[in-house]
Amino acid sequence: MGQDVYAALRDGFTDPIRDVLWGHIYLTPELAALTKSAPFMRLYRIFQLGPAYAVYPGATHTRAAHSIGVYHLARRLLLNLANRGAESWLSPVGAVSFLCAALLHDLGHFPYTHSLKELPLRRHEELTAEIILSEPVKSLVARAGGDPALSAAIVDTGLPVGSEKEPVFYRKLLSGVLDPDKLDYLNRDARYCGVPYGAQDVDFILSRLYPHQEQGVTIDSKGIPSVESILFSKYLMYRAVYWHPIVRSATGMVKKALLAGLEEGIIRAEELYGLDDAGLFALLASRPHPLFRLVEQVRIGRFYGAVAEFPFNGADHRDLLDISRRSRYEEALATELSEALGETLRPEDVLIDVPEPISFETGLYVSDEGCYFSESSSVFNAGSVESFVKSLRIIRIFVDPEHENRVKSCSKLNEILHIRKKWLNLM
Template identity: 25%
Template sequence: MDASPEWKVFYDPVHGHIEMHPLLVTIIDTPQFQRLRNIKQLGGGYYVFPGASHNRFEHSIGVAHLAGKLVQGLRTRQSLDITDTDELCVKIAGLCHDLGHGPFSHVFEVFMKELNPSSEWKHEEASVRMFEYLAEVNGISHVMRKDYGFQDQDFQFINELIYGPNPPGSKNLGDSHSWPYEGRPREKSYLYQIVANHTTGIDVDKMDYFSRDCHHLGIKCNFSHERYLVFARVCNDKIHGAQICMRDKEAMNMYELFHIRSLLHHTIYHHRVTKAVENMIVDALIAAENHFRLGDKNLTISAAVNDPSTYMNLTDVILQQILHSSGTELSTARRITERIFNRNFYKFIGGKTFEPDDVKLLDNAEKWKAKLRVWIEHVQKEASGQQPPFTADEFKVMPIKINYGMKNKNPIESLGFYKKDDPHEPIQLSKDEVSYLLPGKFAEIKVMLFYKGQDKDVVELAKRHSRKLWEELQQAPEDQ
């Protein structure tokens, strides 16, 4: 490793010239971070939108940049007890928060869940492990301690910024009382609202990927993260403690953040063809799970997440590896992958949007699968034996929860505001201070139905009777 790294300038299409601290440059130049060049930001979206070619690599650099800008702005505008080490920790967390993403980003989390429904694995967990591995094998942890004065508490702080309270490997460094973090005291609670904000969902991670996704997709983003960085301020609330608040006149800008989130989820992230492709990627990985081995330890795909040295080898490239495999044991996975590259995707049968309370059974996979079987029986009965036989396994129901980031709550209600003439006192804004044209509801469920087979007659038959499935899903479980 270079003993005397220097500040470097990266040119980013979203943020322009980004100046990076030498320690961050050292992290970027490791194989563990470079791995992110081969993980698409939008998963299967690149198979639909030609501009969606960006990767987790550039997003992570952008988050580190915005995190640094926000901390520096707070330090400049206010007399806060933010140290150079605090600032560096926040930047590192922004840079490393996505180290744990698997192939095709969030698609891999779906794979892990479908493979094992009881799995609680999230990429943030793997990010913490990968950061610790990166720092150790490249000698960076030694440099952080020796040259920058990092202590155990600082490493804990970085992990908490990425994961939240009680990250993997927590050492219980002290009496946490009712404060769930060990890395920094309650007095610095606002630092935990920068990279991954568990209070309001307003953080620089979202600000970067919304701006970046819109840029690459050619969509206008009306939210201004530049204005957020300028008007963000720390206020002390008796209940919530020190928190990042926003100028009252910026309320509509903050609503735009969640409006663009909703728009992207509806039109891009959950586009019908995007979801068809991602379903196929998940099915290919499941089919390959017991036959595809990784690294010197010969681990399966799912086992690799617990071993950073093996997980290093797991990127989007896995589809090409499956495609070019020759063993019969991978024939099913290879056939699905060939369909993807031939653009012979699963067929979209139909979709419908519900209010969450209308389809509560979607939270229970067994219950909605039972409803799917009832619907299949109905369709086959209507076909009167004239269609080829088909089963529920050939169909895929996808319940997709879309909200403003806090389930059915308005996240802006959790955000403190301040007025120009009293910048130290956090307040809540009423509708007559913002607008009566604001959303009245903040969550919905979009249900999509796909057919995995290739029989055109089955597709047409299923489409004709899709309304019956929506009726089934709206029936209460006790009606079964």
């Protein structure tokens, strides 16, 4: 079986794609055909970082470029692990299925997907699995030498795999602390944003990984600094890029509009799946709803401005985690600000943004220390990770730019926010 696996990972990779980050990336003609399919081509029309280009003009790279990078790192990772013993439980079909899963893992994404998890929408992994199991992707995966059902199950962990260990191994590789997804997006996002925070030493990281059939990979203590670098880079990228106030404002505006449209039946969830960036703006521009003007404002770069911010506290801010209840708080705050300013602020002019939960995966096993990463000699213990998360989750109150300066200069603003904080259990 071992040589067959090596052949599946090495032979016939004759079609190059030139990538800004990784140089030449080679695919078999059959894998290259997947990148030319209609579902994959749609990913070229979705910005990887959504509205982040408003802050970092270079951040116009696409989910397609990212997906090709993930495939490249997945192939390097699997070859490395096969050379270190994993070939004993890998199959040629399984190896190719894993490469297809890495290449296709974002097929179910639609614009702003990661920012819309609070809305009643299906998981993008579930949508990806459905696309892989449908034509034309299903036949293309089979022609490449993979099993479409296995590729779908690797991406969507909600699909059953029975007692087979090989699919579980691939799932651990595709989603973990040192997965090819994270290694690509941290490096790629940093490169295109022009910031240094995400750069990782991929060659060294791959050299410190060892295969484990149940856990996916383990590291030795020499690899601890690499994991620390990834975790700290993720923190810095969230702080400076992913959760930049302007990015939070833009995504919050889109989310507010979509919530209203979904709750009132102006749009159906199914209409969002399969859209690209331009398609989302066109869909909402064609439907009658006053809040859809927020999406048009995002399109033209007219973002709401922050007038207040304070740290999120899970014990005190449970009410704000309910997006529908949060809308009612926005209405009340708009009323109070209107009275204080002597001008009308509509409920849609006020936005309360609460960043979603974020995790810093520390479940990697350190073999020579005999413990998991969070219990190892790393500085990233449970307490430090909790501090990182706490410093990132900042609640912000945004208002329409038409009112922003007057709200900021309002003599009663602090008093209103102080009272409102108490009413919202924010003290």
